[in-house]
Amino acid sequence: MTQKKIGLLLLLPALLMVLVLFLFPLGISMHAAFTDKQGVLTFEHFIKAQSLYSTDMMFTLFITLTASVLVCLCSLVLSGLMGLSESRFLVASLKWLYRWPLFIPFIVAAQCMRTFLAKNGLMNNSFVALGLYEPASSISFLDWRGIIITFVWKQTPFVTLMLAGAVASLDRSMIEAARNLGASRLRVMVEIIIPQVMPVLMVGLILSFVTMMSVLSVPMMVAGSQPTLLTVDMAFRINSYGDYPTANALGVISYCMTSLVAWFYLRQQMRDHAHQPM
Amino acid sequence: MSIAFEQLTVAFNHKAVIEDLSLVIPQGCFFTLLGPSGCGKTTLLRTIAGFTPAEKGRLLFGNKDVIALPAHQRDIGMVFQDYALFPDRSVFDNVAYGLIARGWSRERLRPAVLAMLDHVSLTGLHDRFPAALSGGQRQRVALARALVIKPQLLLMDEPLSNLDTKLRIQMRSSICKLQKEAGITTIFVTHDQEEALALSDLIGVMNNGKIEQIGSPQDIYQTPRTAFVANFVGGANLMPLPELSSPIGQGYAQVQSPLGPLKAFSYHQLEAHHACLMIRPEDINLSLDTGLQANHLPCRIMGKHYLGSKTHYDIILPDGTEMVVHLSGQAHEQFGIDQSLFACFEVESALLVRA
Numbered sequence: 081m082t083q084k085k086i087g088l089l090l091l092l093p094a095l096l097m098v099l100v101l102f103l104f105p106l107g108i109s110m111h112a113a114f115t116d117k118q119g120v121l122t123f124e125h126f127i128k129a130q131s132l133y134s135t136d137m138m139f140t141l142f143i144t145l146t147a148s149v150l151v152c153l154c155s156l157v158l159s160g161l162m163g164l165s166e167s168r169f170l171v172a173s174l175k176w177l178y179r180w181p182l183f184i185p186f187i188v189a190a191q192c193m194r195t196f197l198a199k200n201g202l203m204n205n206s207f208v209a210l211g212l213y214e215p216a217s218s219i220s221f222l223d224w225r226g227i228i229i230t231f232v233w234k235q236t237p238f239v240t241l242m243l244a245g246a247v248a249s250l251d252r253s254m255i256e257a258a259r260n261l262g263a264s265r266l267r268v269m270v271e272i273i274i275p276q277v278m279p280v281l282m283v284g285l286i287l288s289f290v291t292m293m294s295v296l297s298v299p300m301m302v303a304g305s306q307p308t309l310l311t312v313d314m315a316f317r318i319n320s321y322g323d324y325p326t327a328n329a330l331g332v333i334s335y336c337m338t339s340l341v342a343w344f345y346l347r348q349q350m351r352d353h354a355h356q357p358m
Numbered sequence: 359m360s361i362a363f364e365q366l367t368v369a370f371n372h373k374a375v376i377e378d379l380s381l382v383i384p385q386g387c388f389f390t391l392l393g394p395s396g397c398g399k400t401t402l403l404r405t406i407a408g409f410t411p412a413e414k415g416r417l418l419f420g421n422k423d424v425i426a427l428p429a430h431q432r433d434i435g436m437v438f439q440d441y442a443l444f445p446d447r448s449v450f451d452n453v454a455y456g457l458i459a460r461g462w463s464r465e466r467l468r469p470a471v472l473a474m475l476d477h478v479s480l481t482g483l484h485d486r487f488p489a490a491l492s493g494g495q496r497q498r499v500a501l502a503r504a505l506v507i508k509p510q511l512l513l514m515d516e517p518l519s520n521l522d523t524k525l526r527i528q529m530r531s532s533i534c535k536l537q538k539e540a541g542i543t544t545i546f547v548t549h550d551q552e553e554a555l556a557l558s559d560l561i562g563v564m565n566n567g568k569i570e571q572i573g574s575p576q577d578i579y580q581t582p583r584t585a586f587v588a589n590f591v592g593g594a595n596l597m598p599l600p601e602l603s604s605p606i607g608q609g610y611a612q613v614q615s616p617l618g619p620l621k622a623f624s625y626h627q628l629e630a631h632h633a634c635l636m637i638r639p640e641d642i643n644l645s646l647d648t649g650l651q652a653n654h655l656p657c658r659i660m661g662k663h664y665l666g667s668k669t670h671y672d673i674i675l676p677d678g679t680e681m682v683v684h685l686s687g688q689a690h691e692q693f694g695i696d697q698s699l700f701a702c703f704e705v706e707s708a709l710l711v712r713a
Contacts, residue, residue: 166411253442256409259429260436261456261507275446 113328125329132313132326137333139307143224143299144292144337147231148285154232155239155284159277160269163247164255175244182237186230190301193230197221197302226302227309231292238291239284246280247273279352282345290338310334359420359510359543360385361406366415368398368405374413375401376567383545383560388537390546390554393564394590399547402564403513406545408432419510430459435504435542436513440520441496443488449475449499450484456507474506478536494525501533505540512537512544518553530556551591555579563587581625584712588636595642595681597635598713606633606710613710616677621652624710634713639684641707644671644699651702657681659697673701 116122130137158178165171181189196202197220204218221229250273258268274281299309310330317327361383368376376398383389391399404410406417408429417425424432435456443452450471457467475484478498488496497517504512514533518526534557537544548554554561555575562569563578563586571583582588585596599613606628613622615635622635648654660680661672669690671683681701693699 251440251442253438253440254444256407256429257436257438257442257503258444258455258459259409260407260432260434261503262430262433262459263455264430267459272444 109328109331112325113332116325125325126333129326129329129333133310133330135307136310136313139224140293140310140334141337143227143231143309144289147228147235147292148289150228150232151235151239151288152281152285154236155243156269156274156281158236158240159243159247160265160273162244163250163273164265164269178237178240180237181234182241184234186234186295187297187301189230189234190298193226193233193298193302194222197226197229223303224307227299230298230302231295234298235288235292239281239288242280242284243277246277250276279349282348286338286341286345289341293334293338360418361511361543361545362416362418364416364418366402366405366417367413368401368410369413374567376405379415379567379569381562381569381572383543386541386543388534388544388546388557388559390548390558390561391564392548392551392554392561392591394549397564398567399549399564400515401567403515403545403547406511407434407436407513433507433510434513435507435509435511437497437500437504437515437517439516441488441500441517443496443499443503445488447487448484449480449486449488449491452488452499453484453503453506456503460507470506471502474502477505478502478532493521494529497521497529498532501536505536505542508540509542512540512542514544514546516548517546518548519550526553533557555591561591563590565590581709582636582711583626585634585636588709588711593639593682593684595637595639596711597637597679599633599635599710610705611710616679617655617675620708621705622708622710623706626712628710628712632713633710636709636711637681637703637707639670639682640668640686641703642681642683643702644673644683644685644690644693645702646699648700649702652705653708654700654702657699657701659693659695659699662693662695673699675701 113125114121114123116124158174162171162174162178184192194201198204199218199220199222201220203221204215207213208215208218255268255272258272259265263271293309294311295309296311296315299312300315310333314327314330314334317323317330363379363381366376366379367374379402391402393399401410405412408424408427412425415425416423419432444455447455453471453474454462454467457470462470472484475481478501480495480498480502483491483495488499491499497520500517517533518529521529530553546554546557555578558575560572561575561578562572564570565586571578571587573581578587578591582591582594585594588594589596597615599615606624608624608627611622611624613620613633613635620635643649643651644657644659645654655675657673657675659671660674661670663670668684668686671685671693673681673683675681683701
């Protein structure tokens with residue numbers, strides 16, 4: 081048996097898994113989204129989805145993009161502190177603490193946020209106890225802000241984990257060279273580190289974006305009311321009406337959103353490769 | 359600007375790697391920290407640069423104590439062992455980085471950067487990226503980047519160690535020339551004694567976190583204070599001496615070796631029980647008779663290796679002491695393995711050093 085055939089044989093189980101668990105269901109969903117009951121090509125499910133949930137589509141994009149931007153900022157700050165801080169205590173504390181949310185499921189995180197962000201939740205009670213404001217002026221964050229806070233809390237460790245690894249793998253003497261040439265730590269982070277870890281950051285953010293697009297528990301538990309994320313709408317179409325075609329159309333729209341982000345990243349990557357220094 | 363350390367101590371995990379170091383480096387001096395791996399020379403350099411904090415002591419740039427200043431405020435240029443160039447920036451941007459960090463405008467820095475690139479023979483390469491440069495060119499970019507900011511002090515951490523022998527010798531001359539032209543006080547770290555001897559105005563030989571001897575290259579090579587310095591800088595034959603009855607002062611001395619009395623010379627005061635005899639391989643002559651030289655020891659040739667400009671002999675003395683002899687010229691060509699001869703040397707070549 082040739083090397084090529086052995087290679088293909090070894091790849092076969094993985095290919096089969098992708099085919100059965102991803103491509104086949106995706107194909108079925110796509111087919112259901114684009115055909116009517118008679119199997120004729122139609123856009124009626126998309127028109128229906130658009131007429132019912134256009135606000136939620138914009139809301140979903142707004143929530144996931146805003147959360148991604150905040151995750152980006154938080155993970156840069158955390159990985160920057162862990163990579164550049166001279167305080168060993170701070171670095172050790174951050175390294176120990178930041179991974180914790182990774183081990184907490186979204187549904188538990190959502191439940192925690194409900195007790196933390198509610199009008200009479202832990203956050204408001206703490207602020208009131210600290211005398212920062214009166215109990216009457218406390219407001220509930222269990223709306224779009226709650227979803228964003230939960231997503232940021234949950235996804236920042238994931239992106240930080242990737243980013244901190246990338247920062248740690250950079251040549252330390254390059255950072256020291258920049259410091260030696262007169263750059264402050266912030267400047268080193270912005271001008272030297274970020275450009276070099278940008279590919280890793282982008283991958284982390286895209287994976288994070290895709291994860292946030294697919295979370296059902298957080299919008300249901302933290303916000304609950306309209307507008308909401310497309311995942312809730314899809315669950316609602318299926319559970320309340322058994323309306324799989326519209327749910328599939330919403331799924332295709334979600335897929336397009338994530339594909340758009342992935343395409344934007346890939347295009348940028350290819351452009352960078354084309355201009356890569358010789 | 360002169361540099362001074364006053365009782366500088368650097369520790370890792372409460373264990374001192376440099377302890378109570380005091381030293382003054384004069385203005386414009388090319389000072390080399392020479393020592394084996396792990397002796398603390400790079401740690402000392404990093405402490406000067408501000409990357410490794412000092413446990414105690416003072417670090418004076420002129421009259422100013424900079425020990426508490428962060429690295430980016432010390433006004434030091436540093437050339438790293440692996441150059442540490444920014445891979446995503448062109449040669450121009452690499453060299454310009456320090457000036458940009460100091461708030462120079464692009465218009466103002468452009469002539470300065472191009473002039474510095476001319477100075478290090480990199481004219482026309484300003485648009486290239488580090489990946490497209492040879493090792494020597496990268497080294498020169500690193501040097502240009504450190505010099506263009508006109509630092510008060512230039513630090514170099516084994517900058518020639520990644521280059522091949524020929525290029526290293528070329529770069530030695532370039533570095534020496536550039537340093538003299540710029541007149542910047544420079545601290546150079548190396549474990550290569552030849553590099554240190556060739557480049558330096560002053561050498562500090564380090565061992566176990568301490569400077570064993572400071573002196574000009576000639577002082578270090580010709581009048582080593584300790585057996586470590588003698589052995590590390592150039593080859594040395596060391597002969598332990600039985601305990602001396604009294605301390606030895608500077609000048610000529612008669613010492614009792616295991617092979618009988620020998621006439622020796624001491625450049626430094628030595629304590630009675632801490633001395634040994636040091637003879638450079640090139641200061642020993644092999645002769646069929648006792649010759650005219652002050653000291654002569656019977657020996658037998660154990661090995662002979664032709665090295666081009668000289669021949670390397672391994673000899674053994676009657677008490678089992680092994681020595682190395684380097685002879686140049688052709689008069690000794692007839693000497694062969696197992697031949698019994700005399701190892702002869704002058705009084706001034708038999709130096710007493712601290713063991």
